[in-house]
Amino acid sequence: MLACFRVIEGSMPMHEGHDHSADTGATSTAIAPSTAMEFVTVGNPGNADAPADASGVRYGGVSYEYRIGKYEVTYGQYLEFLNAKAKSDPTGLYDPDMTNDQIANGIQRNGSSGSYTYSLLNQRSANLPVAFVNFTDAARFANWVNNGKGDASTENGAYLITTANVKGATRTNGVNIYEIAGNSPILKGDQIEVSGLLGIGFAIRSQVEKVEYKGGSTFISVSNSYPDDVATGQGVIVSIPSTRSTLAKVWIPNEDEWTKAAYYNPNLNNGAGGYYKWATQSNDYPGNSFEPIANQANIPSSDGSKLANTTSSRDITAISGPSLLTPVGTFSKSPSYYGTYDQDGNLTEWTDTVYDATAVFGSYNRSPNATRSKHGAMYYSGVAGSTRRDDILMPNDKAYGTGFRLAAASLGSSLVVSSEPACDCCGNSIDDDCTTNHSSDSTKATTASTTVRSKLAGPAIFGGTIQSTQEVWAVDYPARGKAKITLNADQTYIDYEFKVKGLDFGIIAGTGPITAYTGDDVNGMHIHHAKIGAVGDPALGIISPNQDLNSVFGHQTITQDNVYSYDKISGEWTITGRWSKDDPSSVGFDYNLDNYLFQGLDYINIHNEDVVLGVIRGQLLPMNDVAQAGPPLLNQRFVNSISGKHFYSSNSKEIDSLTSNGWKQEGFSWNLYPVASGESDLVPDAIEGQVKYEFANIYNDVSLDPLLNVHRLYNSKSGNHFFTTNDQELVTAQRAGYSYEGVVGRAYSPSVAASNGFTVVQRFYNGRTGEHFYTSSSTEAASLGSLGYSAEGAAWAS
Numbered sequence: 001m002l003a004c005f006r007v008i009e010g011s012m013p014m015h016e017g018h019d020h021s022a023d024t025g026a027t028s029t030a031i032a033p034s035t036a037m038e039f040v041t042v043g044n045p046g047n048a049d050a051p052a053d054a055s056g057v058r059y060g061g062v063s064y065e066y067r068i069g070k071y072e073v074t075y076g077q078y079l080e081f082l083n084a085k086a087k088s089d090p091t092g093l094y095d096p097d098m099t100n101d102q103i104a105n106g107i108q109r110n111g112s113s114g115s116y117t118y119s120l121l122n123q124r125s126a127n128l129p130v131a132f133v134n135f136t137d138a139a140r141f142a143n144w145v146n147n148g149k150g151d152a153s154t155e156n157g158a159y160l161i162t163t164a165n166v167k168g169a170t171r172t173n174g175v176n177i178y179e180i181a182g183n184s185p186i187l188k189g190d191q192i193e194v195s196g197l198l199g200i201g202f203a204i205r206s207q208v209e210k211v212e213y214k215g216g217s218t219f220i221s222v223s224n225s226y227p228d229d230v231a232t233g234q235g236v237i238v239s240i241p242s243t244r245s246t247l248a249k250v251w252i253p254n255e256d257e258w259t260k261a262a263y264y265n266p267n268l269n270n271g272a273g274g275y276y277k278w279a280t281q282s283n284d285y286p287g288n289s290f291e292p293i294a295n296q297a298n299i300p301s302s303d304g305s306k307l308a309n310t311t312s313s314r315d316i317t318a319i320s321g322p323s324l325l326t327p328v329g330t331f332s333k334s335p336s337y338y339g340t341y342d343q344d345g346n347l348t349e350w351t352d353t354v355y356d357a358t359a360v361f362g363s364y365n366r367s368p369n370a371t372r373s374k375h376g377a378m379y380y381s382g383v384a385g386s387t388r389r390d391d392i393l394m395p396n397d398k399a400y401g402t403g404f405r406l407a408a409a410s411l412g413s414s415l416v417v418s419s420e421p422a423c424d425c426c427g428n429s430i431d432d433d434c435t436t437n438h439s440s441d442s443t444k445a446t447t448a449s450t451t452v453r454s455k456l457a458g459p460a461i462f463g464g465t466i467q468s469t470q471e472v473w474a475v476d477y478p479a480r481g482k483a484k485i486t487l488n489a490d491q492t493y494i495d496y497e498f499k500v501k502g503l504d505f506g507i508i509a510g511t512g513p514i515t516a517y518t519g520d521d522v523n524g525m526h527i528h529h530a531k532i533g534a535v536g537d538p539a540l541g542i543i544s545p546n547q548d549l550n551s552v553f554g555h556q557t558i559t560q561d562n563v564y565s566y567d568k569i570s571g572e573w574t575i576t577g578r579w580s581k582d583d584p585s586s587v588g589f590d591y592n593l594d595n596y597l598f599q600g601l602d603y604i605n606i607h608n609e610d611v612v613l614g615v616i617r618g619q620l621l622p623m624n625d626v627a628q629a630g631p632p633l634l635n636q637r638f639v640n641s642i643s644g645k646h647f648y649s650s651n652s653k654e655i656d657s658l659t660s661n662g663w664k665q666e667g668f669s670w671n672l673y674p675v676a677s678g679e680s681d682l683v684p685d686a687i688e689g690q691v692k693y694e695f696a697n698i699y700n701d702v703s704l705d706p707l708l709n710v711h712r713l714y715n716s717k718s719g720n721h722f723f724t725t726n727d728q729e730l731v732t733a734q735r736a737g738y739s740y741e742g743v744v745g746r747a748y749s750p751s752v753a754a755s756n757g758f759t760v761v762q763r764f765y766n767g768r769t770g771e772h773f774y775t776s777s778s779t780e781a782a783s784l785g786s787l788g789y790s791a792e793g794a795a796w797a798s
Helices: 075-085 123-127 135-146 255-263 589-597 625-629 652-659 727-735 750-756 778-787
Strands: 007-009 027-030 038-042 066-069 107-110 117-120 162-172 175-181 191-195 205-207 210-214 217-223 235-240 348-354 372-375 407-409 415-417 460-467 480-487 493-501 522-529 538-543 551-553 556-558 563-567 572-580 602-608 616-619 633-640 646-649 663-672 708-715 720-724 739-747 760-766 772-775 789-797
Touching (some): 075 117, 205 217, 538 572, 633 739, 646 652, 646 663, 646 720, 652 663, 663 739, 720 772, 760 778
Antiparallel strands (some): 007 415, 066 407, 162 175, 162 235, 175 217, 191 235, 348 372, 460 616, 522 602, 633 646, 633 663, 760 772
């Protein structure tokens, strides 16, 4: 819930006229006929926050009545804005991808600077949500609407936007200090973006921590964790307050306002109020049918095979299309409780809430408080906006997945809600320690784990090519690379190595060449988790943010552990580092091993200035037999004190049953490896679909051996069990009276053991009892002959 609020009396003329929604009873009002922008009222003030999201943060509580856009801002509405205010467009309100990107375009520009004109690409574009807008664009649009449109100012109103030239900058003891000529109106707490200066760690987005005026200049201080340095050249600084003006009539909703409008219903929980998972008044995954039925949205189908406009395909690109946006309000029977549309589906949307310093991806280029929060499921992602902030990582990106809607004060109210802090904890001293706006109910997933893991047979190696064609929407870009990550046998750390050509890491690395062209500059690099062809959340930040510890940059030890090197002959960058249990990754190290790495769901994604959502990507697939096998299943051995027979299992239900029925546990027997989901009921925690090895010739030393199914059979007459990987033995045993019980795991042929560090399981037979005995202990094997067992050879390796 919003903290440190005050309510100020004042007059606020608003446009008149309203209608009523038959579906929800919500009130909607047009701001002006020419804009045709409708708002709905969000009442029920004083509601509680929603349950904690995936990062443990809570939001959604609002103590006042307000209004919010019924629909996302459309290309038609943004067109009016451009024709009014972007005839020369010095601030970049128009982005070329609004024309060129066939997936999410809608506007074209004609003419030359000073006389630019803008038009819709087609009539359908008028009601498509506008994409390729960053937060600054959205703030300028809000100012323009707030001020009455036409030739009204874009630089003040809801948000005072300040643009100034930077004379120079230095960094000392973790603080960047920027010098601006004259007395600047920039204040402590404003969020700034700095560009143009040369030097590592000076192109930042962050909140101002201190402002000083001396010698005819203004000095702005922000935190930055790079080593001490001095910038060269001149730059530009753009500043926007962290919250809207107290006198704003129209603004970008904050995180609480946006979330409440999307998911809250005061009638849930027997009238106590509560939140839906989806902004369609449902907890069930929405469909994407255009039929007028409830719970539909422009998101992928639940099986990923269909988008709202077309069948899912890797052939869908920014060059070829088709458009994947739907006109706002298309899903007419799927509003939120308050009557908004498409808060899940179409585009994720900006809010004006600045991520707090502890947010996983709240930093940019080693400076904190850089990102404005975004919310809502996108047309290419099936993750509900209620479950997490959209950590898209580029704080002011112009992307094909990002748009916005506006909010406004309630009709007839003489009160203006202030988003500015007004409590004692939020004063003007740089030493103030204000509490965060949002509460947290859970321990972050980054807390170091104490999980004890079984030892692998050897290092598990994963990797693959890194290329533009692996991006969800294939990108044609002259950059490529190779990825190789190695999990140690004890499963306590991952060493990574990425080799990349065609991108510029010089500014980030602080070493090597820096190209004159800025579009190839790398501004983000992360390990994410999702299957091939899908978008997933970050697991580990390597660049912006860097979530490693203890590393070296340009021979200076600092608080991160990637190391960069550049080969002048090949033009190849190499980035190495170590991900361990103690690193503050956004997904815990052990959680990633259990849920993503061995399933082939981790991938590396690299962002640059040209393609902010990701220019090259590489799925991290198994590259050796240890990685392919996955974490071992520890099989326990039991003996029956009456019959003397032995039994082997890794299934917890079987183990519980055995111990309660007279069987004695003898300890660990041998390893097996998980089978694909659905193949057996005898294996716990089966991996969901073992990953196919899809990219050949990534590294010359890749050679994967086939994994064999280990079958279990049972003879009801003798009470003996039999295990085999041999298909012929499987048939023979069933003819001899054994019943087939299924696959208990997988293993390698014994011939694989020597080259990979696997242990060979030996099989023995007792002719008197008819029992087969299995052991991986050479000491135990040597003693079995005296007990009446004869050796039958190697059974498998694991």
